[in-house]
Each structure stands twice: as structure tokens, then as C-alpha cells.
Amino acid sequence: MSKSVNPANPCSELLTGNEAVALGALRAGVKVVTGYPGTPSTGALASLLRMDLDDGRHVEWSINEKVAFEIAAGAAWAGQRALCTMKMSGLNVAYDSLISIAYSGCIGGLVIYVADDPGVSAGMAEQDSRGFARMSDLPMLEPASVAEAYRLVQVAFELSERAGTPVFVRLVTGIAQSKAAVELVQPNPPAPFPMREGGGSPPRFGEGSGERSEAKLVRDITKFTKAGSAICMAQHRDLIARLEKAGQVIREMGLNRLRLSPPQPPPTGGERGGGLGIIASGVMASYLEEGFEIAAQFGFERDAVSMLRMVATNPFPAAEVQALLRHCNAILVLEELEPYIERCVYIEAHRLGFEGRIVGKLDGLFSRIGECGVSHVVRGIGAALNLPIPDDLFRGSDTAEQLAAQRPITVCAGCPHRGTFMAINQAIRRLKYKKDEVMVTGDIGCTILGMNPPFHTVWSEVAMGASLGMAQGYVHGGVETPVIATIGDSTFFHAGIPGLVNAIQHQVPLTLIIMDNGWTSMTGMQVNPGTDEPFQQPGDRRVDIAKIIPALGVEHFFIIDPFDLDESAATIQKALTLPGVKVVLSRQECAIQAQRRGLKAGKVKVVPENCNLCNLCIIRTGCPAISIGEDAVVIDPNLCYGCGLCAQVCNREAIESVT
């Protein structure tokens, strides 16, 4: 990790929120860290891998979030501290195991770091993970800043062990990917949780003895199995009790900070005193100071306001909220995405017979969609106190943006997926189908870029591995033209294999095209099971997709080189006409990764005298390395990877491969 140090304060380092989570876990003496890459959470585990830790900790990118979480939970059941990292979509994958493990609780501290993406910087459902914390009755901490993320991850481990429950730490993109100063303390070595038989009190963080002891095995079928209703219902009771216990620990720790305004003058005109109470959670708390400064210009008095800074959003701090409701005559709830807190505030308000206003999303002021900011603080205060905040205070003109050129993202220069998309399109053309007659389901990762121009190959994007299930549905639904499923290598490992096995078992006529570039690329080139052995972690080995497919009994299995357009198109064309499940494995390494090692696929050059600027090379490939010059197209030698696809589509020999 790059270091930026303030000379006056050498312990203060600029870190991303992700790095702060990672270093906070190290400080807490974490032993096992697992995860699956996903924007905006990737940087946490990635930063630990970059550190090449050799102090007895285990850090890995796992095959998917469910497996990752099970590994972390197993370590925590063995008494160790464990961290599992994922984006919000990954939580959906992990959830089956997660809710079961929630029922069992944990021994060593178990922390799930999940990063939500309000405002959708990375293209997925804008889901709010707080709903999952509610459903599984697990505590959730929501840092408001990078520095707080560092501290709260450590608190989360302590809370986890004191209450015996897995604990969520939730960041949003704005904190996970922000860089800010953090005061760092030396990390602690991994140290397992002392077994409770002796009745010893749990350790507090920062008090690690530094002595590493062995993992412990605990046999307790009433805790660690789900055999029978008696066990499961007892666990349900324990789960609820643990969340309550977590609530007590959170109160002892003073995580949720309530500050009531000084007593107001006796109410006049029949109105209650106490003024406005603001509840702010997560990133919204970081905008309060700024919002107060701005609102002050419109008559807002900050001393008259009561505040509940909600850091632990689950369990819901009902006592603090009730105190606020008793004191105030209006409540403003500031939270991003779903009105989870606000709904609970309504319940407490009902219990207390609160008659004041509750300002937030449920009264229609704020949207459930997108990132929030300081404007929400100011507008909320304005609405609650009837301050004359001008409508256009934070509203810039959006006409400028509408004049901007569209910039659809495409695959990088040299990307092997380009060749695969072109080959699929060519195969469809050669079979005399129109493009809108052949369904090509898509999947998560760089392979989805086939939906964009110039390819327009891929039709759909659902969830990891979903291309396979969706394709089978189209077949059973009665589509008689060929059905193609496309998927990347990491996505295939993650959740594609069950879909393929299902298709094979039920003999569904479809063609699966696996675009294997050897890396989990969209999230920044992480290692996956199929990555070449030299790039695996020391002691790890590669799992070759080319050996998996035949072992599953696929009769029609082809391997193509996406840089050989004609051959690839002919192979796909053939596959589309064969019966049953066909698998085409399209293989070339991610060009970005290869070029980082100084590799090029080849070399091409323009023959200007042959070029008539028909632009076919640009129209077909959309390659960012090619532009239109004076008399001929121009290829940027720095961007060009030499894949040669442009030379293969040129029909005037104006681009040639140089050997």
C-alpha cells in the first residue's frame, strides 16, 4: 500500500476505507481473512494480500462468498478471529450459510465486512444490507468515516466475542473507496479466544498477550447442528438473546451517542419544547457539521438541536430513540437507501404517543434511491423547522450534462473478449440468423461488456452464474433458435458450475461459451482457481477449466483462441448446430495483466496506401487503440496489444500482422 505520511504525525497515514478495515482487523489480531472480489469492497482483502503477511495468518480470495464465509466461520468456531469481506451482492450468496451460523453464534470473533453501493458506481442492484442484518438478528456497525472504520472493525471483534455472535461492519462506496488520514497503531498477532470453560473474562482488544495458542475443537451438537426442531428453536431463542446481549455491550461501549439539547423554555401555545432531534447513521453523520454550518445561514441554531449518532444500527437502539422522542417535538432521520431506522422510529413514536413530525423518506421528502449528501442534512433541517432554504441551493443546472457525448464503456485494447464477441456475431450471421433471433445470455464481469457497441452480442445480466440457468429457461420456454450462454472464468467457478451440471443432467440444448482470461478482471485482476499456477499464492494450485468440462461428460467441447477470428467463428457455428450441451472455452490471458509483464500478443501495422478509411476495423472491433487519421487509420502503439483482430476484419490488407 502506498504510504503518505504527515511529518508532524508519523502514525497518521492516508488510507482507503477498505485498507482501514484490513488494518483494523490486523490490529484486532485476526487469524483468517476470506472474501470474494466485488466493487466497492475489493480493496480490503487485496491490501492484505499485497502485504505478503507471513505471521501465521491466512488470507485468501475464495471461490465465492458462501465458501468464503463458511471458512471464516469455521475458523471462528475453532476459537480464532476471522474476517469475511464482500460486496452487497455477495451477501446474497453467503446468506444461506450466514443465517444458519447466526443461529449457532460463534466463539472467536467473526466479522462480516460488507460494502454497499448507493448510487451504483459498479452496476448492480442498489440493495441495502441493513435488511440482512435485521433478518439474521446480527449486530451491524456503520462507520461514518475512514478513520472510524479502522476503529470500529476492532470494536466489532470485541463485540462479536462478548456477545458470541457474528457482527456486520457495513461501509458504503463513499467510505470504502475514500482516502483519508487514519492514526495507526501496531497490529496484534493472531490470538484465539480463550475458551470459556474456566469462566475467564473475554479479552479486550489491544490486550492481546502476543502468545499464539492452538485452535480449539468444541463438540456441541445443540449449538453447531440443526438436527431437529428442539435444537433449532432453542437456537432461535439463543439468537434473539445474543442480539439483546449485543445491545447491552453496545450501550456499555457507548457506541450510539445521544445528546439532548438543553432544557427549552416552558412550552407556549400548547406546543411541546425540546425542538428538533436528528438521527444520523453511517456516512450521513459525516455531513452533519457541514450541514449545520450551511443551515445556520438560514436561522438554524445548532445548540437547540438534539442528536442521536447511530453507529450500531442493529439491534435498534430503542431506549435512545425513546429518549429523543420524549425530548423533542420533531425528528429528522438521515439514512441512505431504505428507511429502516425511520420505520423503527415510527414504532417507538407510536408506543410513546409522539405527536410531532418525523421527517425522512416515509413522508416523501427524501428518495430511497442514490447516494445522499450534505443537501439532505440542510433540506431535512429546513423541512423540519420550516426554515427558508432556497429550492435551488444545491441544484446546479443539468443542461450541461445533457450536452456531453455518450461514452459507452467497451473492452480494453487487446481484450480477448473482443474476439469472442466478434466470433459469436459472425457465427450467428453465417447461420443466417438475424441478431435479434439468437438469445445470448450474459453474466457478471468484463464479459458483460459484450452488451455494448459495437458488439451488441449479450442480452442480459442477472447475477453470478445466472447466464446458465437463464439460458435453460429460454430453451424450455420454447425458443427454437440456438440459445447461447456466456460467462467469464471466475464467474464460472463462482456459481456457473451448478448451472452447467443442471444443463447436462437435463440434456438442455444450449451452447456455453466460457471466456477464460485467467483473472478476475473487472474488479482489478484478482487470482481465481483457474489463474496460471505461477500467479497463485505460494502453496496453492491451479484448477483447469479444460479438465473440468470433459469430466462432467460434455460430449461437444471445443477450445478456441479468440484472436483467431475465422477459426473461432467456425467452431462456434459448428457448436450451435450440434445437439445437447456444447461448451466452447475461449482462452487468452487478460491483455492488461499480460502487458504488465511486458508481453504482447503480436504486432500489427497500418499499410496507409491500402487504407481507404472505410473504418471497418473501428466499426467491427471498437478498439480504443485505433483512430481515424488524415489518409489512413492510426494505431496507437502504446495501447495496441497486437491481437490482430483489426487486421483480420480489414478487407483491403491495410492492416497487417508483423511477425
Add this chain to the structure above:
Amino acid sequence: MSHATRNTQHVLRLTYDIYLVGVGGQGVLTIGELVAEAAHRRGVPVNFYPTKGMAQRGGFVKARIRLGREMAGPNIPEKGADLVIAMEVSEALKAVRFIKPGGDFVLFGHVWAPTAVMLGKADYPTLDRVQEQVQEAEGRMYYLAPESLPLYEGAPVPANIFVLGAATGHTGLGDILVPSEVAHVVQTRWKRGVERNRSAFQAGLNAFTGS
């Protein structure tokens, strides 16, 4: 066309917000990294929020830098940026709604045409149009023509460092950060190209003079 004189009316302020836009590959996020580092070394609180993901793919890239706040939310509100740095003409339009009336708008006039524009199938905004929009939003335009990029040993210097130099030398950024300290960060960030980067930054500091 461009305001060549430094805004001497600028008062020393405690907070300073910068909105950065451009295209992946232009080094937009590097500008943010350098500013964040210079601020941190000076003890100025900073929150640098880049939007990553498309950096290598020729996609829209943006970043927000908030200087001087102990507790800084990552986002800058519309009409809230003291400074906009835009590295590409069309992408500059996406920053217009964030410029504070009276704020500084540094535009590097590079045109990175999307494929559809290159093929004549889509429109691309003219520079005049962009300047008009910035003016309407009451931004003070500092325009840097791509041709003004100086050469170092025969090759153009890195545009992002040049633009950072220009912003440091001619906008309020130079009041909250010290130009010589930013220059130091630029020169110590990378082992290679120290002189090239130094000259790029210096040329930026000297931009607008004599024009």
C-alpha cells in the same frame, strides 16, 4: 477566452472542495492522489473519493477532494466545488453543476472522441458550448489548450501534472496548499521521470503568463 490573471481577491479559506473529471487513462485520479498527499503532509485534513472501475477502459472518471474539514462527507454538493479540474472537453460538462458560483474551472482542452463520434454517428460538444455552460454556472474559466503542453526532451510532458501545476499556481488551491510542497510531492512520488514531472508542474505554474 481565458482568465490569465490570478484571482487576488481570494481570501484564505478553511475548507476547499475540488471536483475532478476526465476519461480513464488521463491520470485524473493521479491528480487527486497528489493533492491528497500534499494536503496530508501539510496536516490539512483531506478526504479523496475517486470513482474507480473504468480507469483503464476509456470510461468517465470522477473524483472528489475535500480539504480542511475534520469530518468530511465524501461527496461535494451541486454548486459546492471551489475548483473543478476537467481533463477532457465533453466530460467537463458533467462537472458544471458542481461548480460553486465564482469558483474556478480549469479545463484542459483534450478531445477524447468516443467511437460513435469518431465514426460521425454521434455529436460531440464544441469548446464554445462548454465555455458557455461554465459561464452560465458562473464559473471562472481557466482554459489550457492541449497545444500549450510543453515538450520535455522532445515528448509532451504528462498533461495531468501540467494541469495540476496550473491549478496550483492560478486558483485558490495554491492558497490552501503551498505550491512548492505540491511540487515536492510531484517530484518524489515516482522514481522515474523526476525531471520530466518537475518541468510539467513548473510549466503549469507558469501557464497563462505572457498569453
